[in-house]
Amino acid sequence: MPFRRTLLIAPPLAVVALIGVVPLALVVLWSFWTWDPATYWIKPDLSLAGYAGILNAGRWTVILSTLVKSFGAALLCSLLAYPLSYAIHVMAGPRIQMLLLALMTIPFFTSYLIRSFSWRLVLGRTGAINETLQALHITSAPLDWLLFSNFAVFIGFVASYLPFAVFPLLLSMRRIPPELMAAARDLGAGFWRAFFTILVPLTYAGLFAGFLFVFVMVAGSSTEVQMLGGAGASIVSVMINDVMRVANYPLAFAISVVMLITIFGMVLIGNAFFKLSGLFGEDAE
């Protein structure tokens, strides 16, 4: 009965369209309009000033460094997520497994702001690490590069987004028949041989999806850089905040469009290689 189907589909579709798709479509449109100092808004004269602004004042280098940061953080998270997922799925007994799964779920629903902020207390000049190092006479003065540095920002990224890499990996590990690794052992393969020739290739999909999730989350993040980054540190979202401080809408919109294309491009390419809906135990078709 098509009427019932329409009744079900319409409300969620309308909401996603109205507060999701339409605003983003307008951002794309408005990025080509002209800044109007009289109204502190934009007027519908076609202009590429916003996009030209990206090339000024080194703004494109911020976009580039955001992509580099995203790539680095995604790589780091994937590398850490693999042993973690392996420990959860293969090595842990049922009780520890439950505990670890809970510990991986909790971060999604706690504050990224509070968690990033708490690293300040650990990494700061009078933070836990510096105090300990000095008490043990390993260093004589506080290490300055620990906080407000790229080092701190990358730690913040891992702390915030690691679970995004773990869950896709876990889901793809669950699909591997348990006998496979045992068979490899029986045929004489050592642990690492079985690990790299059987387990890893069979979990490429989860590894790739996790990498993608972290990449996309970091590319759109702002909190970690705001809380832990140095004076000159920036990332696209922080740059948009700065541009909006002088209400330069066309430039902010143009930067947004570049980021949206990058992010959705990556997600859609990823989805073409590996259906995201398949991740959640749904029919991958």
Added chain:
Amino acid sequence: MMVHEGVFNRLLIWTLAILALLVIYAPPLYLVAISFNASLQPGLPGLSDLTLRWYAALPKETALINALWQSLVIAFFTALFATVLSLLAALSYFELKMARSLWFLAMVLPMFVPGVIQGLALSAIFTHSGIKSSAMTVVAGHLLWAMPFAFIVILTSFSAVKPSYLMAADDLGASRWRQFRDITLPLIRPGLTSAFIFAFLLSLNEFTRAFYLSGRQNTLPVALFGKMNSGASPVIYAISGAIFLLSILIVVSVLQKAGRARAR
């Protein structure tokens, strides 16, 4: 999986796993510990000078308390709308045949829109169509952040609804509505509750979108952000620690309930 990693490899893998967990949990737990320290200087309290004085000082922080109320109201409405809409979206998912994965993508993709861009876009639209910033403008922003999670949770809970149940009810003459009310709904109720609570927490802790969309009354994370950057005080540690611990307790209780339901 029957695997023999060997002692050394087991040790190596567990070390890395624990390191990863420490990166996530050690600092916020350190913050919680600090919040019980009487001294103004951040540091671990000794057992003798544990204090609740910073927690006792919280009710006097009217700006933070007002922000907390605002956040709770926003989180409630976000959770309510997200749960109802995600239920409809999940039901649609099973109605659709050809367009399923497209529908899934459409419901989940909003999760990946950067908060700053979503917040900026919505706030520009609201400002220039004469809609004043309020709790409801924040709800609009938070809905897109919470719905994908709620949708996935509810979709997963549908695995309890075996098609044979519905077919049997259909054979016995139950209408589609009756099938939904008497079979589907009771079976997915734990999923709906989880979705509501998760959406509530996602909204309560969301900062970036609220930064653009909240009006004169800040939400708690926005108020906290300001305070964190203007010289943090132990009161900040106390409220941050309390929110962090409370979020953990709520998630754990939801997971336990789900675990027990699965065991049954």
